[in-house]
Structures are given as structure tokens and as C-alpha cells.
Amino acid sequence: MDVLNASPVLCLPQAMWLVYRVVMAKPDLGRDEILDLVTPEAMRAGSSQQGAHARRALAGLREFGLVREDTDGLYRADEVKDAYEFLRLLRRRLVLPPEEVGKNFQGAPDLRSALVWLMREPPMVPLHYAVNVQTNMPEGLFTNDTRWNGFRWWSQALGFGQAALRILAVDGDSKAKIVPDPTVAVIDAIRSPFGDALPRGEQIPIDSLLEFLRFELPVLPGHPSATYPGFVDDGKLAIAALGLALSSAEQRQILTMGYQSDPSGVLALPDAQNFRTDRYVSNVTIKERRP
Incomplete structure (x- = not known):
């Protein structure tokens, strides 16, 4: 559909x-x-x-x-x-690859493709159809601004986007813009997963968290099904939007991120505190949920 x-x-x-x-x-x-x-x-x-x-x-x-x-x-x-x-x-129904839901399930391919695209866009730049979406998107992703407006509402309702701040308005129009921000979806996946829950109160490798999140939200970059018609793999894994979500989750005391010497895996995230620098993360601790 x-x-x-x-x-x-x-x-x-x-x-x-x-x-x-x-x-x-x-x-x-x-x-x-x-x-x-x-x-x-x-x-x-x-x-x-x-x-x-x-x-x-x-x-x-x-x-x-x-x-x-x-x-x-x-x-x-x-x-x-x-x-x-x-x-x-x-x-869950809309982000899963359709074949994982059922043999005859089609889902919402237009919405899923748009979410995959959105999760690869940088959250520092507000997206506006006439300014930087129509000219930069893959051909056919949004055929008109009506579909774009529908996507804005869907992305926010599902927790993958946020309305752009008024200060970022384009020509005074802040209502028609969103920024990629999966914070709501990421926190909800951690708190109420469909698969096995992450351990609480103990350090886990950052790679384990990423694997968990890609299972729960398979439109995130790195999942094999996170693609769309016209997708070109440039070899770069765009994680800026996911990095924003993890930093936001830390600020909301959902988790803490750390770095230790000689780690087995490291993720370089855009640092929410120091603009234009990276923060290196090797482990994550999911906090116990408060009653």
C-alpha cells in the first residue's frame, strides 16, 4: 500500500x-x-x-x-x-522487510524507502521539499510535495524525524521542514524490544548495540535490507542521525557510552558537545529503567 x-x-x-x-x-x-x-x-x-x-x-x-x-x-x-x-x-510492521512479515505482505514500500533515505541524511540540515529534497533525493522517491508532506507526518509519528526548529526556518517556513532524528524510535526499541532485551547495568560492546538496533529498526544504515530504488552504495556508512539518537538517549539517561583502551570495536559518533569533532565509543551501558 x-x-x-x-x-x-x-x-x-x-x-x-x-x-x-x-x-x-x-x-x-x-x-x-x-x-x-x-x-x-x-x-x-x-x-x-x-x-x-x-x-x-x-x-x-x-x-x-x-x-x-x-x-x-x-x-x-x-x-x-x-x-x-x-x-x-x-x-514494526512498516520497517520490517515485507518478506519477514508474510508471504503476501507488501507493507508500505514508498514509506519504507523514504525512511531508509532519511536515516542516511545529516541531522544538521533541515529538509525542505523545494529547497533541498526535490533536487537531491533519488529519482522518484517523492513525486510531489504532497507525498513529502505525508512523509513528514509519518516520519514524526513513527519516531524517525522531528520538526525543524523555528530558528532553522527556510524563508520563514518552519512547518514544512524536518530533521532526521530517530531518537524516539531508538529509545522505544531499547525499552520495549520485539527481540531479546539488552542486558541492563553492564557494559556491552557498541557493535552489540548496533546489531540490536538494526534488528529492531531495519531501516537503519547497515542492515542488509536498508536500501531503496535508486540507492547507490558509496561505501560510506552514514550514521550521523543514529549518532544523534544515541547522544540524545544518553542525555535522557537511557544509556551511557564509554571508551576503553584496546577495544574490539569503535564507533566514531558526531560529538553532541563539541561541534565538528568525533566522539569515539567502544562500549555502552543500558541503565535500569526507573519505576
Whole structure:
């Protein structure tokens, strides 16, 4: 499913959560009954495309396997405790290589390709479609600014991007820009992994953390599936955005990073404290989570 294609409207994670809540709270309803609860008929005249956002959201939930339709045309969804858990499930479905989810699963190839691209962009430069995206992106990644705007919302909702600071505005427009920043996704992966959790309170090699994060978030550079149509491997592993996320996680006391002599592996990260210098990291300690 091409979620960035606004035909007839964009498929948006916010609308998907709203529809998911209805299916979760009111099991065994049909499609029309669900849509009537999300966008009552009396409201549709004032909504975009007669409630098309809700219809597209429900179609997306089915496409990504987050809601199920039985043979009687009734819908069901697994129980989640809040929007964070829902976004965690949605993120997982969309960043995994489709073949790892299921034989006939297609996912959202346009969104996944865009996330792979975003994670290789430097976080120091705010991205604006007309200024530095349209001219620098791989051909066909975003065919127009509507798809770019849809991607901005998706990247922020899934924890891979942040709105650019107002001081970085291009021609006074700060709303249309994002910076690559997977801090939210990285911290969420550490706290609530789908695979084995990292050990707490003990030093682990930085390579072990990177392997863990690439398993949890396989759109990060270095994962074999982190590619897209038009990708050219220049031999350089772009880790600036991931480095920002690790530095941010350290500032939030999720982990500490250190360096010891004669390490088996070293990662040079852009230093968050000293601009234009590298910080060398050989080990990481994941802190115990506070109650």
C-alpha cells in the first residue's frame, strides 16, 4: 500500500489509531458500522471526501494486518494499552522487510524507502521539499510535495524525524521542514524490544548495540535490507542521525557510552558537545529503567 499517495486522501497514522480504537472497543462490527462510529453520517458533509480519511485508515489497518476481517465481514483487533503501543506495532510492521512479515505482505514500500533515505541524511540540515529534497533525493522517491508532506507526518509519528526548529526556518517556513532524528524510535526499541532485551547495568560492546538496533529498526544504515530504488552504495556508512539518537538517549539517561583502551570495536559518533569533532565509543551501558 502506498501510504504517501493522496488518492483520494492520505493514509495517516492519527486516523489509523482512531479507527483502531473503535475496532478494539467494539469488536464484531462490520465496515460500515465502524465508519459510522468514526465519522457519523451527519459529520461527513463537513469532512474531507465524505470521511475518506477513515476509510483509508481502515484499509491500511487491514493491509498491514493490524485488524482482521473474518468470513462474516466482522472486524477484530488485538488489545493495546495506549497509542504508544499501537505506534510500536505499526512501526514494526512498516520497517520490517515485507518478506519477514508474510508471504503476501507488501507493507508500505514508498514509506519504507523514504525512511531508509532519511536515516542516511545529516541531522544538521533541515529538509525542505523545494529547497533541498526535490533536487537531491533519488529519482522518484517523492513525486510531489504532497507525498513529502505525508512523509513528514509519518516520519514524526513513527519516531524517525522531528520538526525543524523555528530558528532553522527556510524563508520563514518552519512547518514544512524536518530533521532526521530517530531518537524516539531508538529509545522505544531499547525499552520495549520485539527481540531479546539488552542486558541492563553492564557494559556491552557498541557493535552489540548496533546489531540490536538494526534488528529492531531495519531501516537503519547497515542492515542488509536498508536500501531503496535508486540507492547507490558509496561505501560510506552514514550514521550521523543514529549518532544523534544515541547522544540524545544518553542525555535522557537511557544509556551511557564509554571508551576503553584496546577495544574490539569503535564507533566514531558526531560529538553532541563539541561541534565538528568525533566522539569515539567502544562500549555502552543500558541503565535500569526507573519505576
